[in-house]
Amino acid sequence: MAVERKRVTDFMLSPDARSDVWRIVQSLEVGVLDAYVNSRTLCDRIFGSITAYLAEVDDRSAMLDWVAQLRPLARLLLSDASCIGLIRTRVAGLPAPLVRQIESRALRLADQCPACSPVSYDLLKWAKAAPATDLIRLLRLCLVEGGAVLLGRDRPTARASARRLEPIVFGGGRGVGWLPKLVGGRPSDDAEVRLIAHLAVDWLESTGVRPEAGRDGNSAFSGLVYSVFGWLDIEVKAQHCLRQYWAMTKVNRVERW
Numbered sequence: 001m002a003v004e005r006k007r008v009t010d011f012m013l014s015p016d017a018r019s020d021v022w023r024i025v026q027s028l029e030v031g032v033l034d035a036y037v038n039s040r041t042l043c044d045r046i047f048g049s050i051t052a053y054l055a056e057v058d059d060r061s062a063m064l065d066w067v068a069q070l071r072p073l074a075r076l077l078l079s080d081a082s083c084i085g086l087i088r089t090r091v092a093g094l095p096a097p098l099v100r101q102i103e104s105r106a107l108r109l110a111d112q113c114p115a116c117s118p119v120s121y122d123l124l125k126w127a128k129a130a131p132a133t134d135l136i137r138l139l140r141l142c143l144v145e146g147g148a149v150l151l152g153r154d155r156p157t158a159r160a161s162a163r164r165l166e167p168i169v170f171g172g173g174r175g176v177g178w179l180p181k182l183v184g185g186r187p188s189d190d191a192e193v194r195l196i197a198h199l200a201v202d203w204l205e206s207t208g209v210r211p212e213a214g215r216d217g218n219s220a221f222s223g224l225v226y227s228v229f230g231w232l233d234i235e236v237k238a239q240h241c242l243r244q245y246w247a248m249t250k251v252n253r254v255e256r257w
Helices: 015-026 035-078 084-092 096-109 114-119 123-129 132-143 190-207 220-231 235-249
Strands: 144-150 164-169
Touching: 015 035, 015 220, 035 084, 035 096, 035 132, 035 144, 035 190, 035 220, 084 123, 084 132, 096 114, 096 123, 096 132, 114 132, 132 144, 190 220, 190 235, 220 235
Parallel strands: none
Antiparallel strands: 144 164
16 A cells, blocks of 8 residues: 655654654764754754655645646647537636646747737636637647557457547656656656755754765764655655765765865
8 A cells, every 4th residue: 555645734743753863963973062952953954844845745746636637638629629618618627826837838929929919817717708719729839749649459359449649748648658758767856855955954054064975874864864754754765865865966075065
């Protein structure tokens, strides 16, 4: 069973977590004036970094949900027999952030494409009464980045299902294998690596001690990262993300510190 990711609204730094931070700070071999005071300061900073990370993850998850909502609309826009009533209904139900993105794209394209100029700053109001051809043209320009005809899947009856048109929205399309892939095929851990970078600053500012390189959890700083990732139910990513972070900072580590 997949573990539900913590969200910004339900995260708290528990007493046990604060005790973990205190023990890690107390374990430092170099002189830290007051482990209790330093650990309290570090906890406050860690909470801020975790909050920023969770907000970024929430935004990333929301974007995936929005793209999923756009796929049916994009199919209608690419269809030869577009149903304008259904298109208007789907536009009216778009979440506010997506509406703002469409309005922003329309404004940027207005100088080169007259079809985008009528939107102004109120897409939903304009879409209710806009001529069908104008609405479809604008939405195609602002939402659909292309499309591909995909072969049908094989069935037990030996007859393949019908071909389908898959729209490409925000650089993604289900079953479109020729789209660019991430190097190595791994999903991006940028948010988690940024969290480690923030924790490194939190550590230095709170203790005065430079983070010691390591990815196995045995050093004080890597142990802190493992603890934080454990609180967030992403501990399985700790070693890989620490490796990425230290590889990223290796070249300029002397200058950074």
